[in-house]
Amino acid sequence: MCGIVGIVGREAVAQRLYDGLKRLEYRGYDSAGICTVQGGEFERRRAEGKLDNLARQLAAEALHGDVGIAHTRWATHGAPTVDNAHPHIAGPVALVHNGIIENFKPLRDELIADGRKFLSETDSEVVAHLVAREVENGKSPTEAVATVLPRLHGAFAIAFLFKDHPDQIIGARMGAPLTVGYGEGENYLGSDALALAPLTQKIAYLEEGDWAVVKRDSIQIYDRANKPVNREIVESGALATRIEKGNYRHFMQKEIFEQPIVVAQTLQSYVRPFEGKVALPDFDFDLSTVNRVTIVACGTSFYAGMVAKYWFEQFARVPVDIDVASEFRYRQPVLEPGGLALFISQSGETADTLAALRHAREEGQTIAVVVNVPTSSMAREADLLLPTHAGPEIGVASTKAFTCQLSVLAALAANLARAKGRLTEDEEREIVEHLREAPEAMNQALNHDEDIAGMAHLVAPARDVLYLGRGPDYPMALEGALKLKEISYIHAEGYAAGEMKHGPIALIDDLVPVIVLAPSGPLFEKTVSNMQEVRARGGKIILISDAKGLAEAGEGCVATIEMPEVHPLIAPLVYAVPVQLLAYHVAVAKGTDVDQPRNLAKSVTVE
Numbered sequence: 001m002c003g004i005v006g007i008v009g010r011e012a013v014a015q016r017l018y019d020g021l022k023r024l025e026y027r028g029y030d031s032a033g034i035c036t037v038q039g040g041e042f043e044r045r046r047a048e049g050k051l052d053n054l055a056r057q058l059a060a061e062a063l064h065g066d067v068g069i070a071h072t073r074w075a076t077h078g079a080p081t082v083d084n085a086h087p088h089i090a091g092p093v094a095l096v097h098n099g100i101i102e103n104f105k106p107l108r109d110e111l112i113a114d115g116r117k118f119l120s121e122t123d124s125e126v127v128a129h130l131v132a133r134e135v136e137n138g139k140s141p142t143e144a145v146a147t148v149l150p151r152l153h154g155a156f157a158i159a160f161l162f163k164d165h166p167d168q169i170i171g172a173r174m175g176a177p178l179t180v181g182y183g184e185g186e187n188y189l190g191s192d193a194l195a196l197a198p199l200t201q202k203i204a205y206l207e208e209g210d211w212a213v214v215k216r217d218s219i220q221i222y223d224r225a226n227k228p229v230n231r232e233i234v235e236s237g238a239l240a241t242r243i244e245k246g247n248y249r250h251f252m253q254k255e256i257f258e259q260p261i262v263v264a265q266t267l268q269s270y271v272r273p274f275e276g277k278v279a280l281p282d283f284d285f286d287l288s289t290v291n292r293v294t295i296v297a298c299g300t301s302f303y304a305g306m307v308a309k310y311w312f313e314q315f316a317r318v319p320v321d322i323d324v325a326s327e328f329r330y331r332q333p334v335l336e337p338g339g340l341a342l343f344i345s346q347s348g349e350t351a352d353t354l355a356a357l358r359h360a361r362e363e364g365q366t367i368a369v370v371v372n373v374p375t376s377s378m379a380r381e382a383d384l385l386l387p388t389h390a391g392p393e394i395g396v397a398s399t400k401a402f403t404c405q406l407s408v409l410a411a412l413a414a415n416l417a418r419a420k421g422r423l424t425e426d427e428e429r430e431i432v433e434h435l436r437e438a439p440e441a442m443n444q445a446l447n448h449d450e451d452i453a454g455m456a457h458l459v460a461p462a463r464d465v466l467y468l469g470r471g472p473d474y475p476m477a478l479e480g481a482l483k484l485k486e487i488s489y490i491h492a493e494g495y496a497a498g499e500m501k502h503g504p505i506a507l508i509d510d511l512v513p514v515i516v517l518a519p520s521g522p523l524f525e526k527t528v529s530n531m532q533e534v535r536a537r538g539g540k541i542i543l544i545s546d547a548k549g550l551a552e553a554g555e556g557c558v559a560t561i562e563m564p565e566v567h568p569l570i571a572p573l574v575y576a577v578p579v580q581l582l583a584y585h586v587a588v589a590k591g592t593d594v595d596q597p598r599n600l601a602k603s604v605t606v607e
């Protein structure tokens with residue numbers, strides 16, 4: 001993953017590079033570093049851990065120079081130590097790298113045999129040495145980079161700095177995003193438009209295989225065949241202001257509480273309340289021709305897709321295949337030409353999902369994308385762009401992006417159902433009404449915040465936690481478990497309630513809290529039977545249901561959380577709230593780093 005910024009500036013760059021890294025911290029926070037070139041020498045500061053550590057170093061020992069590169073790291077090759085922190089320097093070359101050089105081992109062996117000394121365990125340092133060797137053998141920076149790039153396998157975005165050519169940075173991309181920015185008398189390079197937003201709104205996205213020579217007064221882009229090319233310069237529209245926590249203790253908490261507003265905001269683009277109709281953005285595609293939908297995503301976005309599978313099949317009677325993106329293209333899925341493939345992502349940059357999207361396009365699929373970052377690669381590569389309007393999501397644990405994804409997917413299910421002739425006008429009007437009720441129902445769920453905080457002590461000491469649900473509450477159980485494990489580090493699993501007896505029931509004893517998501521309805525009795533099976537083995541149940549469900553099955557639970565009674569279509573949006581709050585309060589009780597949990601990054605741009 002990792003984030004990259006580079007500035008060929010008119011004045012000191014260290015502070016601005018640091019600010020750029022702050023905006024890229026969502027891509028990783030294992031270590032960070034900045035390197036400038038000044039008077040024919042590199043100056044470098046690097047620090048382990050969060051960016052604040054680098055800030056302290058910069059305060060203690062200022063970094064000079066008006067040309068520099070910077071990096072925030074998510075460790076792949078080598079532990080998160082200072083030695084492994086970027087920028088890496090090899091003789092006359094410094095670099096920062098995002099991605100993985102898959103053939104680094106033979107390249108490293110070759111360079112060691114050539115007498116070169118390595119100072120880190122990273123794959124990235126190999127590239128610095130390869131380019132340094134070319135420069136030391138008399139090649140210009142551009143010649144050296146052009147020689148080395150074809151030797152690299154894998155996915156990368158790289159920025160190079162040259163000791164003896166202090167007026168330029170060279171950037172290159174293959175499989176990881178990189179953007180160049182145009183300023184007044186200075187130019188930039190960054191992992192995304194957001195990193196560059198305070199510096200410039202005029203940007204160009206490099207395409208696969210592109211590399212660019214960035215100087216103060218020019219940016220020359222080359223394609224993978226080393227031919228000079230022009231890439232369109234666009235207004236990025238990325239927000240230049242810093243997102244603040246306001247009165248909340250954590251971004252995640254703020255984002256959980258923002259949900260009613262952002263869900264309402266998102267739904268505004270997908271329903272026409274006065275006409276009682278669901279609507280999609282304008283695009284030239286006839287949904288009635290869709291006979292199968294392939295959904296692909298990762299993590300929380302994948303669980304949103306799993307919920308959508310229930311809806312698409314139930315309302316539109318259209319069969320759905322769903323895959324986690326990292327499996328999709330490698331299992332060689334059978335895709336009928338002309339099919340619809342739907343990709344779901346908060347960031348729009350997740351490497352696995354992006355690779356799956358490109359694979360689906362090669363297989364002749366129409367590409368629909370539900371995405372939160374409008375400037376992202378996926379947004380740009382979509383045929384049918386279905387934006388969520390959650391606003392920037394900072395907490396690594398996805399919350400508001402998830403419920404906004406669900407809102408869009410519910411509207412898409414209704415659109416598909418209408419296009420397939422499965423929805424009468426009255427039924428559509430009814431769905432629109434229910435969707436409009438969602439923000440208020442989520443508000444009611446949020447009112448249980450204090451009660452849920454009071455339940456944290458039931459879960460915080462546990463080693464294992466199970467989440468159970470049926471129907472669309474099964475993916476919600478998976479999502480609840482993911483939320484808990486990623487921010488509280490407690491082992492948690494989500495199961496289809498009826499599947500528990502086929503194995504996981506062996507885990508149940510009086511130390512295992514079992515969180516059951518069960519709105520009253522046709523599946524409720526079945527889930528209650530599964531609860532009895534848990535109870536009979538001493539399991540401690542926290543039941544999340546509506547008043548009817550709690551009246552029927554609440555007795556004997558260690559705690560209950562009452563949700564408003566809602567239509568099944570919006571239940572997942574509402575039931576997301578208590579599982580998010582529970583995970584949040586358990587993490588706070590355990591004292592973990594809620595917004596930046598260990599080992600994770602907000603945007604996962606490596607495969």
Ligand code: M6R
Binds near residue numbers: 299347349
């Ligand atoms: O940006 P994306 O939605 O593509 O990200 C997918 C997952 O990496 C993401 O949902 C991850 O699982 C979250 N940390 C979950 O809270």
